[in-house]
Amino acid sequence: MTLTHPSKWEQYFWPLAAGALFLATWHFSVRWSGSTIFPSPLDVEKGVAELLRKGLLGSYITDSLIRVGIGFSAAALLGIPIGLVLGWYPASAQVVNPVIQMLRPISPIAWIPLAIVWFGVGDAAAIYLIFLGAFFPIVVAAMNGVRNVPSMFRRAGRNFGLKPAQLLAKVVFPAALPQIIVGLRIALGIAWLVVVAAEMIAVDSGLGYLVIDARNSGKRYDLVVAAMLMIGLIGLGLDFGFRRLETIRSLRWGFRND
Amino acid sequence: MATQPVTAHASKALKTKLKASGINVVFRRDGQRTNVLEGIDLEVGEGEFLCLLGPSGCGKSTLLNAVAGFLSPTSGEVRIDGEVVSGPDPRRIFVFQERGVFPWLTVEGNIGFGLYNLPKDEQQRRIAHYVKLVGLQGFEKTYPQELSGGMKQRVEVARALAVNPDMMFLDEPFGALDSITRLIMRGELLRIWEAERKTIIFVTHDIEEAVQLADRVVVMSARPAKIQKVVEIDIPHPRDISSQRYLELRDGIFEEIGLAHKV
Amino acid sequence: MKLARQWRPLALIATLLLAWHIAITRQSVRLLPTPLEVARGIAELAERGLLLKYVVASLFRVTWGFATAAIIAIPAGLAIGWYRRSEMALNPLIQIFRPISPLAWIPISILWFGVGDVAAIFLIFLASLLPLTLTAMNAVGSINPVHINAGRNFGLSHAQLVYRVLYPAVIPQLIIGLRITLGVAWLVVVAAEMIAVNSGLGFLIVDARNAGNRYDLVVAGMVLIGLIGLLLDTGMRSFESIRSLRWGYSED
Numbered sequence: 001m002t003l004t005h006p007s008k009w010e011q012y013f014w015p016l017a018a019g020a021l022f023l024a025t026w027h028f029s030v031r032w033s034g035s036t037i038f039p040s041p042l043d044v045e046k047g048v049a050e051l052l053r054k055g056l057l058g059s060y061i062t063d064s065l066i067r068v069g070i071g072f073s074a075a076a077l078l079g080i081p082i083g084l085v086l087g088w089y090p091a092s093a094q095v096v097n098p099v100i101q102m103l104r105p106i107s108p109i110a111w112i113p114l115a116i117v118w119f120g121v122g123d124a125a126a127i128y129l130i131f132l133g134a135f136f137p138i139v140v141a142a143m144n145g146v147r148n149v150p151s152m153f154r155r156a157g158r159n160f161g162l163k164p165a166q167l168l169a170k171v172v173f174p175a176a177l178p179q180i181i182v183g184l185r186i187a188l189g190i191a192w193l194v195v196v197a198a199e200m201i202a203v204d205s206g207l208g209y210l211v212i213d214a215r216n217s218g219k220r221y222d223l224v225v226a227a228m229l230m231i232g233l234i235g236l237g238l239d240f241g242f243r244r245l246e247t248i249r250s251l252r253w254g255f256r257n258d
Numbered sequence: 259m260a261t262q263p264v265t266a267h268a269s270k271a272l273k274t275k276l277k278a279s280g281i282n283v284v285f286r287r288d289g290q291r292t293n294v295l296e297g298i299d300l301e302v303g304e305g306e307f308l309c310l311l312g313p314s315g316c317g318k319s320t321l322l323n324a325v326a327g328f329l330s331p332t333s334g335e336v337r338i339d340g341e342v343v344s345g346p347d348p349r350r351i352f353v354f355q356e357r358g359v360f361p362w363l364t365v366e367g368n369i370g371f372g373l374y375n376l377p378k379d380e381q382q383r384r385i386a387h388y389v390k391l392v393g394l395q396g397f398e399k400t401y402p403q404e405l406s407g408g409m410k411q412r413v414e415v416a417r418a419l420a421v422n423p424d425m426m427f428l429d430e431p432f433g434a435l436d437s438i439t440r441l442i443m444r445g446e447l448l449r450i451w452e453a454e455r456k457t458i459i460f461v462t463h464d465i466e467e468a469v470q471l472a473d474r475v476v477v478m479s480a481r482p483a484k485i486q487k488v489v490e491i492d493i494p495h496p497r498d499i500s501s502q503r504y505l506e507l508r509d510g511i512f513e514e515i516g517l518a519h520k521v
Numbered sequence: 522m523k524l525a526r527q528w529r530p531l532a533l534i535a536t537l538l539l540a541w542h543i544a545i546t547r548q549s550v551r552l553l554p555t556p557l558e559v560a561r562g563i564a565e566l567a568e569r570g571l572l573l574k575y576v577v578a579s580l581f582r583v584t585w586g587f588a589t590a591a592i593i594a595i596p597a598g599l600a601i602g603w604y605r606r607s608e609m610a611l612n613p614l615i616q617i618f619r620p621i622s623p624l625a626w627i628p629i630s631i632l633w634f635g636v637g638d639v640a641a642i643f644l645i646f647l648a649s650l651l652p653l654t655l656t657a658m659n660a661v662g663s664i665n666p667v668h669i670n671a672g673r674n675f676g677l678s679h680a681q682l683v684y685r686v687l688y689p690a691v692i693p694q695l696i697i698g699l700r701i702t703l704g705v706a707w708l709v710v711v712a713a714e715m716i717a718v719n720s721g722l723g724f725l726i727v728d729a730r731n732a733g734n735r736y737d738l739v740v741a742g743m744v745l746i747g748l749i750g751l752l753l754d755t756g757m758r759s760f761e762s763i764r765s766l767r768w769g770y771s772e773d
Contacts, residue, residue: 018613019614037632105746105747107712114553150357160372174362189620196622211628252403
């Protein structure tokens with residue numbers, strides 16, 4: 001919004017400057033407070049190196065990613081068709097919507113006791129929670145994607161003699177796809193938040209578990225923060241990867257290019 | 259100013275392709291009734307280029323949707339080739355303002371969209387033919403996003419032509435284009451029409467456009483829309499837009515609508 | 522029997538409740554509650570005075586955490602969005618912090634604030650801070666430049682530009698962002714309470730199970746969470762229908 005246009009080198013300068021300032025402030029606050037518990041950036045770096053050496057980093061990250069992968073895929077496989085149907089038959093959406101609206105505000109974490117009763121403590125419960133977290137956003141995105149298909153496209157499809165099933169496959173689904181992808185990306189972000197929370201409570205591996213365990217078994221706050229950093233970076237990576245999908249040529253039309 | 263509804267009969271020389279009788283369309287919204295179309299009687303000859311002319315919102319698009327089968331009239335019926343129209347059909351393709359082009363398909367993909375029942379080689383042949391006809395060679399693999407408004411409009415026209423329909427309905431197709439492109443596109447449309455001789459019903463609010471393109475212009479009144487007057491444009495193509503006859507016809511329509519032709 | 526439009530959702534809910542009831546009563550070992558038992562559980566909580574107490578506790582934490590975050594995040598986000606260089610500087614940091622679940626901050630928040638209300642409120646504050654900042658940043662980014670230019674054309678000073686063009690233009694988007702983030706805050710308060718405090722609906726869920734496998738109260742807690750979350754969302758939506766703001770929301 002400001003009037004002067006920043007130059008190319010500034011694109012790198014400002015973030016790096018902000019990052020450096022942040023690290024410096026962090027470092028000196030820790031020093032100044034004289035805390036022996038709270039880690040400085042250097043402590044965190046050493047913590048990461050330690051985890052790498054012990055081989056824990058790789059295995060914890062993998063565990064978290066696998067849980068997310070399974071839960072998210074299940075949510076997508078189930079959620080997209082359901083959302084498409086709800087969007088296609090507005091009457092069905094009207095009936096089901098209140099139920100969705102009531103279930104949606106219940107944090108997946110609140111489902112933990114039930115999940116443990118059904119699945120026991122372990123991976124299945126965690127995956128179920130991830131599924132819950134990702135399911136509703138995906139259904140809603142697919143439903144709205146279908147609803148927002150301009151009526152012109154549907155009319156053109158009918159005009160060319162398409163039957164309803166063909167219409168859904170050849171016109172409505174491609175038209176709704178950009179919105180579905182945005183929904184998937186958001187749901188993946190949610191899944192990543194939930195897996196960390198689920199691991200803090202219900203399993204014994206993964207980055208979320210590491211956050212709790214590092215504190216409980218020895219107040220290793222350097223490892224706690226190291227784990228948080230990894231969580232942030234990987235979550236960011238997942239989001240980036242998904243955004244690459246939005247640049248595919250046959251999909252690019254549906255995304256605003258800033 | 260005629261207050262009686264006028265019946266638009268087809269020219270004697272042509273076989274009747276489309277006949278709309280006693281079309282009334284009433285919209286109900288929130289308990290209110292709006293008469294959009296009243297007592298429309300329209301006949302269109304085969305191979306004719308007919309224009310529906312009127313100000314925006316007067317109901318001409320509604321009429322077009324009704325005869326194309328996208329809208330059921332409240333009363334009255336539409337027959338094409340003697341058959342009652344009950345829904346959309348590939349034999350009569352509706353062309354929107356370039357917004358109807360599917361953004362997820364290339365130019366080729368769009369033009370070939372309605373050809374799914376044909377064997378592959380026939381599809382290729384037709385796509386190639388119509389790409390050439392509308393002058394988009396070289397852009398086959400381009401996505402609509404990368405095309406200009408005029409080019410997108412050509413894609414839509416080519417898509418409509420590719421399925422070899424009997425009739426085409428165009429709803430202000432050049433409305434979103436700048437006036438220079440519009441002039442070019444009118445010429446292109448006429449060229450294509452003369453090559454393929456489809457029956458065309460063309461909706462516009464632009465008097466010049468109507469007189470330049472149509473064999474007959476159906477002037478429609480404001481809501482509730484009735485046919486106010488039918489003007490036959492008896493100038494052969496290519497039409498000289500500074501000729502006396504052209505100006506006579508054009509000014510006549512201006513007056514019919516109640517406008518002065520001096521600004 | 523064709524059911525009138527409005528009753529169909531209720532019919533669906535009634536059918537689901539019935540199916541739930543049957544599924545439970547058919548089991549020989551009954552751990553999970555039937556709908557009736559859940560209803561009685563809610564009544565029991567009301568009797569013991571816990572219903573109001575827990576609901577208020579949860580709402581209290583949400584309100585404090587959310588409001589504090591909003592007061593900081595919205596002006597900050599608007600400023601960051603307005604000055605492109607600041608956005609360039611801070612965006613990467615924001616993007617790294619954003620995927621970190623608020624719950625991952627629990628050890629640190631307990632370290633700083635001990636176990637209790639403040640820690641829980643801090644978590645909600647964290648959960649709301651970045652989404653609200655991003656909402657404000659995006660709202661600024663989507664202001665129509667034509668409006669800014671018109672403002673400058675009419676000779677508005679910088680401060681006037683902010684007050685008479687920027688603020689009104691961003692309000693519709695901010696309201697939507699506030700509603701969505703409130704939903705997130707509500708999800709987090711429940712999770713935070715399950716871990717860090719001893720009152721509130723989240724705590725109820727954990728406690729009811731730990732102190733005697735009272736799954737009827739567990740599910741009662743879940744039902745209440747769902748209802749209140751829905752009410753919060755509906756309440757926020759009503760802001761979107763204020764006439765002078767309706768321009769910012771597309772026709773449905």
